[in-house]
Amino acid sequence: MEPVRTVEGRAIPFGRKNIDTDVIIPAHWLKTISREGLGKGAFETIRTDPDNIFDSAEFAGSPILVAGDNFGCGSSREHAAWALLDLGIKAVIAPSFSDIFSGNAFKNGILTVVLPQEQVDRLLEVARTEPVTIDLETQTVTTPFQDRFSFEIDPFRKHCLLEGLDEVGLTLARDAQIAAYEARASTDMPWFAKGTALKDTGIPA
Amino acid sequence: MASKPTTLYEKIWNAHVVERRDDGTCLIYIDRHLVHEVTSPQAFEALRMSGRTVRRPELTLAVPDHNLPTTARLDAAGHRLPIADKESAQQLAALEQNAPQFGIRYIGATDREQGIVHVVGPEQGFSLPGATIVCGDSHTACHGGVGALAFGIGTSEVEHVLATQTLLLKQSKAMEVKVTGALGPGVTAKDLILHIIGVIGTAGGTGHVIEFRGPAFEAMSIESRLTVCNMAIEGGARAGLIAPDETTISYIKGRPYAPKGADWDKAVEWWRTLRTDAGATFDKSVTIDAATVEPTVTWGTSPEDTAPIGGTVPAPESFADPSKQEAARASLAYMGLEPGQKLSEVEVQNVFIGSCTNSRIEDLRAAAAVLKGRTKAANVKWAIVVPGSGLVKAQAEAEGLDKVFIAAGLEWREPGCSACLGMNPDKVPAGERCASTSNRNFVGRQGPGSRTHLVSPAMAAAAAVTGRLTDVRELVG
């Protein structure tokens, strides 16, 4: 994964509350077999309005989305994070996120920033004309008008995002520990280790 | 030994800790991984892109279910029929290619063993007591019915398990749902779990793993226990668990992937220790008297919207919580129901008997017992029975159940998820009602605009006969 240090640029002043993952990416997009290309389906129902903000020339390719309370609620589909990434969004700022969405976002290198409603309101206003900067190292969001808002982030997530570490890579580095567990388990619970190798079914393996 | 009394959940958890971090997060070893076509393509894609391999391919089993049409899969000459929906076909083809490419055993669409992942796992003896089991599907909790710690995961986690055979997890809290007494005649495991969700609410188990305890569960078959645990997720829990006992052990014995020989003896010895110790404490506890449970149906668009079949549609104002009142109003508008309406007068146009909740042999027997010698009502336009697996289908046919369904005017289909979710061709038309044995009555779940009433297989069969939600005890008794 690409390291995330700062995310800087235009921020889409979206602001709507309770945007569920069905709005972020409708269910019929779930049949894809790739993570790519989902940007086309992102916010599809909102984008039926020709004046929607996502298709405005001014905000095309913006790396930041400023959203309302409880962003990403509803189904756990990871496609929501992929759809945002495919739109070019690298960070979302909101007063709160659903847990599953922020987990999925993190796993895909999207930074989720929680700020109080007043600060989000301020950003919604500024973003209409000005860029926004998120600095992960110092955990701050700043604007050209000297706004400076601090945010909290889980230290482990921060570390992974800064270093561009993905969870799979991190766990693969624990190979020795996993192998030690497997050795132990093969004595204590030997039947688990055999899995599908146990059966000669004629089902092609 | 003076070790601290522990819950069943903690025992299974502790047996699978690879590593414990300072913040309490654990790297947990995963014994069994089930993979289907919908949530796996991007995981395999990511492995391929990063040049990673599957750590222990023999611990994963792949089977298509969600998208597969439940109509005939072979033509008269034995050739595979094409799948009309292009995207479904593409997902199915991806699984068929990915599994062998990564060395994973694959049960194909036309194999006898094919079925819904959560039916196939236990049936094949792949899901075992005391195992950690995951699948990219929220109803993985189902496998708790054999005493496994089983839960749904997202696609990134599917990739993580494939590559490392582990997951990074924080331990959940332990909750007990204790059911005292016995279920009355005509009242099934499905009625009980619907009732439980009605009592605890869809957030009742949030952050917890629920252990279902008490004589009602001990008396249940494994099929019924799978039904109960399947819906633990609808009560907000990460997983549901029922302690393995002699019923579990005899269910597992001799199944294709069950341990054999000395391994079997050793496994059984350990499984007999898998129970919550006397004196162990739960973070949350709920007690329910089985004798108070009636055949239960849902009236709204959340699985907690339950009522006994003899009851009425509630008035939104009857709920204390204003947000629940709001939700109930929206539910009733969507469902086209009026407060005070008798549930037994609600007409249904569709009946679906199937899904990982209720498509095992016992479920089909229960439905057939009601349908035998009867026919579906004229107002029921579409009624299908979809066995959970090819083996369930074969067993049902050997018992002549298919003939009972067909004689009653129901369709007898090939195994798959079918009308449980509007992803394959089996859908409930907009504005129409369905008495469904599945697990979710969400808005649009069975197709855009569909109205779902969750019921047991016997109650679904009764609804097919009368054309309305019906107390099955009026028909058989």
Ligand code: SF4
């Ligand atoms: S039957 Fe329904 S709930 Fe079960 S796995 Fe299939 S879609 Fe999910």
